[in-house]
Every structure is written in structure tokens, then in C-alpha cells.
Amino acid sequence: MNKEFDDNGAAEFEKLLQGVKPLAQDKLHFRPPVKSRKQIIENSHRQTAEVVFSDIYQPLLPSEGPMRWNREDVDPVEVKRLRRGDYVPEYLLDLHGMRQTEAKREISALIQACVRQNSPCCCIMHGHGTGILKQQLPIWLAQHPDVKAFHKANKEWGGDAALLVLVDVAEPTQKR
Template identity: 90%
Template structure:
């Protein structure tokens, strides 16, 4: 009786499966995916931005004069050179429409790019708007260890709505 049932069932099963193609077996890998070098660098830059900039720190900044600042170990003449336009920014960062967290990440990435590309000057455009970024940007820049000085930009680079930033870049050895 079992033999009849088995033969009968398998024949019907074969009829049902006529014309069906078997699926290819996928191999599953349960290891975490390997991250590219670019992803690792971007992630470390984001983490650095989170650590470096604090909203609590309040540096001594001018309230009545144009926005300017220099580190204690930097000659005040560097700020004057920024104001006069002796430094030409190679990088421009436009913060229009960004939130504070996004702006922090972008500023940190800009400073890292300046250091990597050996570019001592950059321009950050914060815009007029509600003034939140205009107010916070100097506070964040004063906290970064690689920022030597900054000054309100000339009209050519954005005027009151931008800052020229002087970044400390390492002296490159002469290559042959």
C-alpha cells in the first residue's frame, strides 16, 4: 500500500514540476563588508569634527570690530595679511542652508583637505540669514588646533557673509 501511494504521489509531483527551472544557489557571506579607504577617511573626519567643536567654549572675540582672531603663538601681522588680501583662498566652502551639525562636519573636512593639499588659506561663506552660523563659525574655528587665524573676508570673497581662514600646513620636504 505504501508503494502505491509513493508511486502515485511522486508521479503527480513530477507532473506539477514540469517546465520549472531550478534556482541557482546563492552563497551567503556573513563577514562584515570590507570598507574602502575613502569611507574610512570620511568616517574619521566626521568623528574628528564631533570631538573638536564644542558649543560651550567661548573664545575672546571682538564684538564691535570686524570679526578676526589669531592664536597666541601667531604674529598679529598674519591677520593683517589676511585682511589685505595677501592670501588667496584655494578652497571655498558654502554653508548656506546647512544645519549646525552638517556645518561642523564640512568645516572639519575643509580644514583636513587644506592640510592634505598643503593649502594655507580657505574661505568659508556662512551667509547673512538668521546669523546662527555667522555667530558659531568663529567659535568653532578658534577651537580647531590647525587654525592659525581668521578674518572677515574682503568684498571679493564674500564680505560680511564670509571668513578667510589661515590653516597651519606642514612644511613639505624637498622632493627629487
């Protein structure tokens, strides 16, 4: 009896499937999507900004007078040259309206752009506002390995609401 049932069932099943075409098998391999070069660069900027800038580190910054700082291996005369206006910033960064995480990313990208373009000076405008970026910006800049010095900007570049930054750029003979 089972044999009759199997034969009858198979014949009925074949009738039902008559005219049905089998699906073509797609040969998809589930690999992670390939990232574009732009995405890779953006991720690296984000990671370097998160690694380089800490909110816990407190460098020795002046409590009186204009905001200024120089790395230990940099001559203090460079800070004086920044103050006098001997360096003209080629890049300007306006941080108005940015959150701290956005500002960190933009500062990191600005410093990397200065190094790539062999531009020794840039200006970062933080504004007056509530003073959070004004307080944090010198702390972040003092942590970056490519920042040689910074000083409060002249009136023409923003005065109390901006910093002039001296970036360590490689000499043309030292470039890779």
C-alpha cells in the same frame, strides 16, 4: 507493533522523498561587511568634526569691530596680512542652507583638504541669514588645531558674510 509502524513509516517517507535533490550547502560566514575606503574616510571626517567642534566652548573673540582671531603662537601681523588681502584663498566653502552638523563636517573637510594640498588660506561664506552660522563659525574655527587665524573677508570675498581662514600647513620638508 512499534517496529512495524517504524518500518512502514520509513518506507512511506522514502517514497515521498524520491526524486528530491538535497540542497547544496552554502559556506557563508557571517562577518561584518567590508567597508570601502571612501566610507572609512567619510566616517573619519564625521568623527573628527564631532570631536573637534564643541558648541559649549567659548573662545575670547572681539565684541567690537570686525571678526578676527589668532592663535597664541601666531604673530598678530598674520591677521593683518589676511585683512589686507596678502593671502588669496584657494578654496571657497559656501555654507548657505546648511544645518550646523552639516556645516561642521564641511568645515572639517575643508581644513583637511587645505592641509593635504598645502594651501594656507581658504574662504568660508556663511551668509547673513538668521546669524546662527555667523555666530558659531568663529567659535568652531578657534577650536580647530590646524587653524592659525581668521579675519572677516574683504568685499571681493564676501565681506561681512564670509571669513578668511589661515590654515597651518606643514612645510614641504616636514611632510610625511
